[in-house]
Structures are given as structure tokens and as C-alpha cells.
Amino acid sequence: MAVITNEFTTYVVYYISGSSPSVGLPQDAEIDCFNAAGDRAGIIYFFPNIKALPVNQNTVNGIYLYYKMSRFADVMTMLKEESPLYLYFDTVAKYAYIGTQNEPIGERET
Numbered sequence: 030m031a032v033i034t035n036e037f038t039t040y041v042v043y044y045i046s047g048s049s050p051s052v053g054l055p056q057d058a059e060i061d062c063f064n065a066a067g068d069r070a071g072i073i074y075f076f077p078n079i080k081a082l083p084v085n086q087n088t089v090n091g092i093y094l095y096y097k098m099s100r101f102a103d104v105m106t107m108l109k110e111e112s113p114l115y116l117y118f119d120t121v122a123k124y125a126y127i128g129t130q131n132e133p134i135g136e137r138e139t
Contacts, residue, residue, distance in 0.1 A: 035070035
């Protein structure tokens with residue numbers, strides 16, 4: 030199993046109207062993630078209820094994760110309340126996630 034992890038410390042949120050030229054599907058929102066040096070760590074895309082999401086991938090612009098819009102609030106909560114954050118991608122199975130690492134119990138970050 031080959032795994033790629035990209036830490037990110039800042040993000041930019043976009044609410045999109047119409048189809049995304051980069052994905053070619055109707056897209057509701059996008060979150061661009063950046064590391065401490067300001068380089069793109071990846072992009073999290075959100076789509077309306079479509080039957081099949083695109084396959085997660087690693088690109089020159091970082092890890093691309095694809096979620097349904099119903100997960101947007103959960104992802105935003107994680108971005109606002111957790112640290113450190115990583116984008117994780119398994120290059121063989123093509124699954125990806127947003128995760129934390131070694132979080133102390135009861136830390137109650139604010």
C-alpha cells in the first residue's frame with residue numbers, strides 16, 4: 030500500500046454556481062487546502078447528489094478528494110476545530126480522507 034499524506038494549515042472555501050471546468054460535473058463547493066509554506070496540499074470537492082463521485086487522486090496540485098454536499102458541514106466543522114490536519118491518499122485503493130494525527134483526549138480546541 031502506497032500512501033501519501035499532505036499536512037495543511039490554511040484553506041479557502043468557494044461556493045460554486047454551474048459546472049466546474051476542472052471536473053466537468055455540477056459542483057456545489059470547493060475547499061482549497063494549503064501547507065505552511067503556502068503550497069497547495071490538495072482540493073476537497075463537493076457535489077450534489079450524483080450517483081458516482083469521481084475517483085480520488087493525487088495530482089501536481091495535491092490530493093483531490095470528492096464528497097457529496099451532504100458532508101460539507103462535517104468537513105467545515107473539522108477544519109474549524111481540529112489541528113493538525115492532513116489529506117491522506119492511498120494510491121492503490123484510491124481512497125482518501127481528511128484526518129488528524131495524535132490528538133490528545135479532551136483537548137477541546139477552540
